[in-house]
Amino acid sequence: MSARPSVRRSRLLAAATLTVITSAAALVPATAFADAQPIATVAVAPTVSDTKPLTAGLEQIAGQAPLVRDGAGADLKLTVTNNSDQVQDFHPTVTVAPNATIPKDWEWIDFTATALSAPASMGTRSFGSDNAFTGYVLPANSMTQVPFHVPAHTTYTWTVTVKVKSALPTNDTSLKVALHNDLNTSTQTDPLTLKVAPTVSDTKPLTAGLEQIAGQAPLVRDGAGADLKLTVTNNSDQVQDFHPTVTVAPNATIPKDWEWIDFTATALSAPASMGTRSFGSDNAFTGYVLPANSMTQVPFHVPAHTTYTWTVTVKVKSALPTNDTSLKVALHNDLNTSTQTDPLTLKVAAPIDTPADTPSATPSAAPSAVRSETAGTQVVPAAYTSSSPSATTGTTPTDVSLASTGGGSDSGALVGAGGALVLLGAGAVFYANRRRTQAQD
Known part of the structure; x- marks a missing residue:
């Protein structure tokens, strides 16, 4: 009888052990399968890393014009x-x-920050090895690692100004501007884009021209010059x-002689001005229009939306x-x-030749006709024709000029005097012959 209760207790203990093992075995597959099933969403309070306590943003002010190199920001x-x-x-x-292109010169940008509803602040520039730019917004007079301490449920605001300089490459037409907070305590708005106006070489702010005054006569060497009108207009909003x-x-x-031209400039509606001459190694000429009493490299500073005019005078010399x-x-x-107008052309009058002295065409007073020598006229020695048969030594052919004596207007008188002397000689011979004849008789 004593053994039966022991057997009954052993059987009950074995059955209980089997039940526990079976239940545990049944739970293992269910636990493993549960890893692959959707997990029900449970509301959990977010941590600081999931929901950041600060909300930050950077926005462009409405109506902002494109940036201009060396201009407004x-x-x-x-x-x-x-x-x-x-x-x-x-x-x-x-x-x-x-x-497009990172500038080679790190001085391509200016950056400032001004507090609106925030502690006194400043902006500081920082450039990377490739001139990439980072601007810091900091408490006034602080090192770059010093943050702002923003009170609970408070908003701070600043104005941040970005300006670009002429060192920004001409193919850069916009800037990507992004806000960061390296403490990772805030959300930020998306980056924004600032347009950059074309460079001065693409759209030039000044319009210049040189024009000839109507009715200008050709230039005369060592004479009056040509007056030209020089004009420049500033179409931009800055000097x-x-x-x-x-x-x-x-x-x-x-010209071989560099003193072949005169050049002057007179202000009409411009600051006091002057014209200065410059000659190249081959006497090529450049005239400078300059502010009065200035060196040749000094420019005019033309105010916004203003026109300057000058009279430029060009004279040429005998050289x-x-x-x-x-x-x-x-x-x-x-x-x-x-931008400039196209080149213009000034006519130059032909040089004036001084006429040479010409022989006088005054008719000769000689008894015989004498015509002045002309090109293509046959010239023969002059011969005297006497009415006396004994004195005739030859005749002058018709339409043949007598030779010029080179005596000018007195040639006819000389010929007449010679003729008179011949007549006197012939008369003397005739008289002597007659006396001789009478004496023989």
């Missing part, structure tokens, strides 16, 4: 709001990247520099070769800030 509004119940640190930086030069080139031969019949006159601006 773009004003951007930087904002940060602390949505939490405690102070949060904020360390904003702004990266600016050109859309522009203008450095005008005028080249003058003869159409045939460059200009006689085969030069015109001058090519062209306006230039070596600052490349203006």
Whole structure:
């Protein structure tokens, strides 16, 4: 009897053990399968890394014009709001990247920051090894690693200004501007794009021209000159520099003597001015129009939306070769800030020759006809024709000129005197012969 209760207890213990093992075995596959099934969503409070306490943004002010190299900048509004119940640190930086080419010169950008509703602030520039730009917005007089401490439920705002300089390559037509916070305590708005106006070489702010005054007569060597009207207009919203030069080139031969031209400039509606001459090694001429009492490299500073005018006078001298019949006159601006009109042409009058002395055509007083010598006329020695048969030594053929004596207007008188002497000699001979005849009788 004592053994049966022990057997019954052993059987009950074995059955309980088997039940536990079976239940555990049944649970293992279910647990493994549960890893591949969708997990029900459970609401969990977000951590700071999931929901950031600060909301930051950078936006362009409405109506912002494209950036102009060395001109006005773009004003951007930087904002940060602390949505939490405690102070949060904020360390904003702004990266600016050109859309095409990174500048070789790091001085291609200016960056400033001004507090609107924030502690006193400043903007600081930083350039990478490839001149990539980062601007820091910092508490005033702070090192670059110092952040702002934004109170709970508070908003700070700043104006951030970006300007580009002439060192920005001409093929860069826009900038990508992005806001960052390296403390990772804020969300940021997407990057924005700032357009950049074409370079001055593409769209020039000045319009310049050189024109001939109506009715201008051809230039005369050592005479009156030609007055030309020089005009420049600034079409932009800022002061522009203008450095005008005028080249003058003869159409045939460059003079050997550099003193072949005079050049002057007089202000009409412009600051006091002067004209200065410059000659190249081959006497090629350049005239400078300059502010009064200035060196040749000094430009005019033309105010926005203003026109300047001058009278430029060009005179030529006798040193200009006689085969030069015109001058090519062209306006230039070596600052490349203006468009110019096409070159113009000034006519030059032919040199005036001084006429040589010509023999007088006064008729001779000689009894016989004497005609002046002309080209193609046969000339024979003069012969005297006497009415006395004994005195006749020859005749002058019809339509043949007597030889010129070279005596000018007195030739006829000499011929007449010679004829008279011949007559007297012939009379004397005739008288002597007659006396001799009478004596013989």
